[in-house]
Amino acid sequence: MADIQLYHFPGSAPCRSVIMTAKALGVPLDLKPLDLMNKDHLSPEFAKINPDQTVPTIIDGDFTLWESRAIMRYLVAKYGGEDNSLYPRDLQKRAAVDRLLDYDLGVFYRAMIECVWLPFRDKIKVTKEQDEKVIKAFERIDTHVKDMKFLTGNTLTIADFAVVVGFAAEELYPGDMSKYPNAMAWYKRVQELPYYKEANQSYFELLEKYQIGKSEK
Ligand SMILES: N[C@@H](CCC(=O)N[C@@H](CS)C(=O)NCC(=O)O)C(=O)O
Incomplete structure (x- = not known):
């Protein structure tokens, strides 16, 4: 299975929360840095991936997702096993x-x-x-x-x-x-x-x- 791609801006707070979640789960990430200062995220190529043009954005196989809290929930649900205390089922x-x-x-x-x-x-x-x-x-x-x-x-x-x-x-x-x-x-x-x-x-x-x-x- 290919690593999950994470478009991120180094230092960005919501990107760091996603990275922590992946690390806690032991899920490897393929980090794709975008320089927001250089307006990399406003490129037509990135707009095709995420029309909101924000990071973090992940690509997991044929699935693309953005919004850090949604990404964290997704990662735990998909890679956290039956019932993971990071985002419990109860x-x-x-x-x-x-x-x-x-x-x-x-x-x-x-x-x-x-x-x-x-x-x-x-x-x-x-x-x-x-x-x-x-x-x-x-x-x-x-x-x-x-x-x-x-x-x-x-x-x-x-x-x-x-x-x-x-x-x-x-x-x-x-x-x-x-x-x-x-x-x-x-x-x-x-x-x-x-x-x-x-x-x-x-x-x-x-x-x-x-x-x-x-x-x-
Ligand atoms: N609610 C979003 C916020 C994402 C966000 O605003 N990220 C900033 C970087 S920290 C960004 O992409 N800014 C670019 C822009 O808004 O043009 C999340 O939690 O993922």
Whole structure:
């Protein structure tokens, strides 16, 4: 069987969540980097593959799929065996994962991108509303994970992969992360996964490029 092709942009958060899922499942990926800065994704060739022209996009045989959370669900369903705890079959356990994935898509990830990453990248001053949105997002994760190892209980799921790639924007966030000790303990736990470093290498390189890191905060 040919490896699954993954069109990605090195450093991209949703791409990293897909890479983590593949690594957790032991599914090899054939990485196809697109340079978004060079507008590679806007080429007519890529528009034929994904008319939304976004990454991550996978091609698995004759099947093409985009939207990171849909890709993660697909990979676990197809390659995770009978009942994989990364995306459990039990209706209520699965619903808890889905809720977190939806919260991430609609609220958490948006707050990180719009209120931390883009102002940082474009050197724009963060508004009071943006700052409040970020604080609320960090507070939500902190309260949510208070008595749990991972986001839906004591077992790692794809919800952790989805949220952690956005949470990693804390590296660029000038505020005081010690206010969120439960969230930071969860973040550390996820970072300790054996494949975390390799799957997120491109993000560390991006941080290095921008010369940012914990020690500089
Ligand atoms: N909701 C999508 C977001 C995908 C997305 O916006 N990816 C960015 C890179 S991080 C992209 O492709 N941007 C190109 C564009 O929107 O033109 C997902 O989770 O996959």
